[in-house]
Amino acid sequence: MSKLIDLSFSPEEYMMLPDITDSDEKDLRSSIAKVLRRTSLKPGSDYRIKKKSIDARRKSQLRICFKVELIDKPLDPKHHDFFVHDDSDINYYQKDAFPVVVGFGPAGIFAALYLAQKGMKPIIVERGFEVDQRIVDVLNHQNGKPINPASNIQFGEGGAGTFSDGKLYSGISDSRREIVLSTLIRYGAPREILYLNNPHVGTDRLRTVIPKIREEIIRLGGRFLFGRKLTEVQTENSSIKSIAHVCSISGQDEQRILCSHLILAIGHSARDTFKMLHASGIDMQSKPYAVGLRIEHLQSWINQAQYGPYASHPALGAAEYKLVSHHNLLRSAYTFCMCPGGYVIAASDTPGQVVTNGMSCYRRDAVNSNAAILVGVSSEDFDTDDALAGMYFQEMLEQKAFLLGGSQGYAPVQRVVDFLEGVPSNRCGEVEPSFLPGVTYTNLKELFPDSIYEGLREGIIQMGRKLDGFSHPDAMLTAVETRSSSPVRILRGDNFQSASCKGLYPCGEGAGYAGGIMSSAVDGLKCAEQIIMDISQVIE
Incomplete structure (x- = not known):
């Protein structure tokens, strides 16, 4: 009892x-x-x-x-x-039980680990590189060097979540959450994530946890192909037959892998892969998502607003917030991925674009806090009903942000007071923008269609009434936030397989079935469990 x-x-x-x-x-x-x-x-x-x-x-x-x-x-x-898998009575090792996992973000990590723990030998194809190389490439870009399209904030070991706050809270109530949390603890995450109301790991700790999981998958017989990009899904009689992959940097050296079970955990930014799948006849559809800006405050302001006289008490750490704004005539706005004591980072993966995201270390001890402030967009905002229309809308905003930032990879920024009045900024106030490699002061009203601008503007005003200091004149806005979720959904059935291709398992955030580290990891487990069930039925 x-x-x-x-x-x-x-x-x-x-x-x-x-x-x-x-x-x-x-x-x-x-x-x-x-x-x-x-x-x-x-x-x-x-x-x-x-x-x-x-x-x-x-x-x-x-x-x-x-x-x-x-x-x-x-x-x-x-x-x-931590939770320990009991796989003593399971061993599906056989010549055709080598499932392929494309993508090694949260969904791919937990799918591959689970398959390996159950006796299979997964082959993991990841277009980016290992964490250590990603860190070098991201720092190079922050220092002004050209972005590496094969190794950046979006692509590589751990996915986009590797360079984030490492949030693990989610609206899902699936019991697999405990498996995800306990597994992360087993490989080095802090034990407190099991019981904190809003658990997080921090980018610095995630960078040590993820390679240990990779090493365990290898120990169990898994094989990794880093720096390899999926370029073709070959089918036969509407079933997966093989895949082709090439060097992510050169686009050369095509190789093929025969496979009957493919987990497609590609993440929300694999636009060339979305195009390839769409052209190959894989059923997908455009889905609603959200766009907006990053808003930065001094963390001390947020602490004061949330904790009052205890704002600086060492028992509390950096304060958080989560806000929503509703309006009868305008788009609703909400905050997303709030990063206490963190940084706004350059999250593009392609030259000629500017994209933002938020990142915090475990201690959350940077001077600024930041969060995305977003409004929803849907098919009504796009010029076509094409399944990729939402993706093209993202690209349009990111290219406009690049131009507005001066066409050198700098982010366009604006003080809140100027954004609300619709006039350009020419300086910062108390809040210095943290985005690297640099920023350009401008008028962000020029970036968005009027209905999006008005929704964001009204959202900031209303949120300022709910949280002291949120609409402070010197709060800083950085553009553009477009990658909050996938713009497409790759259709699948109750058996987790593609609606148009047997043996293909669309998985995680990029496929449109998750949002964030936790829900993506859980979806990876679900797809892996389904593959084990499907293969066991074939064996029997």
Whole structure:
């Protein structure tokens, strides 16, 4: 039997807990255990922390809250740490059980790992490079060198999420979330992601976790082909037969892989692959998504707005927010991918475009915070009903942002006060833009159709009424945010296979079935489970 109990502490009480010395919480379990032994924990019983959150509804009486599960018997130590797959009775190793996974972002990572743990030998084809090389290429671009189309924020080991805040919260309630969290912990993520209300890993820690998962897949028999781009999906009788891939840099050295099971986890920015699949007759459709800007504030402003007198308390860390604005006549606006103590980064993958995203390290200790502020777009905004119309709309905005930024890879930026008045900016105020390699002060109204501009403008005004400082005159806007989700959906059935090609499993965010690290990883697990089921039926 078990029961849940609630514990709460003021920030001062929290810092006085045994073993709590700073915000790293190096031995939080020990601290909670000592509290429980004085109150609720009986000899021979055990506990686990289910949730940690901050209740700041009354800022002068802010509380750090825990939900703890008391269990009447000792837990197996592994249940404190991570989920371990039990694959002792499964081994599908055979000559034709080499499923191919294209893309090694969150969906591809967890699909490939699960397949490898179940005895298969997945072949992973990734157009980008390993994390270490990606870091070099991203830094080179931030220092003004030309972007590498094969290795950048979007493409490479870990996908776009490698250079993000590493958020792991999601609206999904799938039980596979525990597998994702516990697996990340097993390979080096902080244990607190199991119970934090809004867990994150941080880009710096993700960069060490992901290579360890790759090494485990290799140990289990998986094979990686980095720097190789998918260029053809060959079918026979409406079933996958083989794929072709080439060197991502030269476009040469075509090679083929025979396969009967292909997980297509390509991510939301693989536009050339979308075009190839569409031309090959793979069923897909345009889907709604959102576009907008990144808004930067001083993190101290957000801390003050959210925590009041406790704004700088070491027990709390950097404050977050999530805002929505509704209007009867204009497009609704919302914030997305808020990065406390982070940076606005250059997220394009092709010369001649400017794209933004947000990124934070684990400690979230940079001077600025940032978030996307977005409005929805749909088929009504596009000039055609083509399945790729939304993708072309993205490209149009990104090319306009490149021109507005001075055609050198700089991002166009504007102070909020000027954006609201529709006049150009010529300087920054208290908030210095963090985008590299540089910025150009301009009028972002020129970037968007009027209906999008008005929706963003009204959204900022309304959000400023909800969160003190959000519409501060010196808050900084950076353009353009277009990659919040995929502009297409590759159609699949209840069996996770393509509606037009048996053996092809559209997967994750790029295929239109997820949004963010957690939901993408869960979708990767679902597709891998389905492949195991399908292959086992063939074996039987």
